[in-house]
Amino acid sequence: MTLTMTQTTTVEEQAIAAKKAAKKLSILSTEEKNEALLILADALDNNYEAILAENEKDLMNGREKGFEDAFMDRLALSRERIADFAQGLRQVAEHADPVGDVLSDWTLENGLNVKEIRVPLGVIGMIYEARPNVTVDAAGLALKSGNAIILKGGSSALSSNKAIVDIMHQALENTKVPKEAIQFIATADREATQQLFTMKEHIDVLIPRGGGALIKAVVENATVPVLETGVGNCHLYVDEEADTEKAVNIMINAKTDRPAVCNAAETLVVHQAWLEKNKEQLAVAFQESGITVHGDELAAASLPNVVPATEPDWADEYLSLDIAVKVVSDIDEAIEHIDQYGTKHSEAIITENENNARKFLQLVDAAAVYHNASTRFTDGGALGFGAEIGISTQKLHARGPMGLPALTTRKYVMVGDGLVR
Incomplete structure (x- = not known):
């Protein structure tokens, strides 16, 4: 389907208005x-029923189309979830404003004063899938960091997102913030997304958030600079010297707390000696939690009801109560496996051996690494950011959960008194 002239004009006009x-x-x-x-947060809290009514339309559409459980979980809203992302806005308001921070300040011998300060990026284009909470988190972080934002959510959440943005627009009428600072492209047409890819004159950065296919499409086709977020094939490595109770509790939390999110564990890499000692307890934990194990031959020899693992099991996100189990002989083999199949998101080691922990934390290449803690903490809210606009797995500009500072850039401000060179 091709965009009509009216649609094309509308998208471009929205970008111009945002700028x-x-x-x-x-x-x-x-x-x-x-x-x-704070006014936005109150407006969302006070109008939750209108949001839930529109969300039900999206859920009904999802059920008719047979969306997977993990997808439906990300799409579904509740009174509690709306309250949570409204509270996220209040937390963002409490955080320090990065705009104007002086990062460095010095004066040259000729009297020229040089300051390096934080400034907004300008206009952010946000392309995301079925998480209506992203609409609120992204808008809140953008506004606090002084940026306008153009939101292009997935078609599956169109009614929910439109309701949220309409409420935010009405609320902004009573503030100093222009409502045009939040733009929402209310069409399911993919051509609108494609247009955002090339609007360098109006948009300063694109942030894709969603599945691997979406992120790949943006990275490969955009001429606008991209802040790349990543999928999460996250690993837990249970070392030979891991405490049994810690290992099992962390593994169950990382896998089952919210299986459909990107910081959930997808692969358990376990030392063969530890598995041999603790296979009964691990098997019970899997069974009680309803986890399906996809394992290699050594895992199948120690655990019941193991589905033979294939190559995709090591590489893909399950986003469900499935886990891949790889048995290794030492920490070096574990790190090698993570290097081969990890997505540089979040990786954890469970061990009481400080040398092995240090080695893992230093050598594993990921945005977030953990010792004796669940990967579920790779989250802006859990880390005290209030909200996040995404989790970057790249290495330039920003990495890990992206809060307010990640949505700024730097400017050199120089002051002289008639100086010439």
């Missing part, structure tokens, strides 16, 4: 931005 709004937003005070965030 103009970004100029106004960039000079607002921290107090003015915080006031707007």
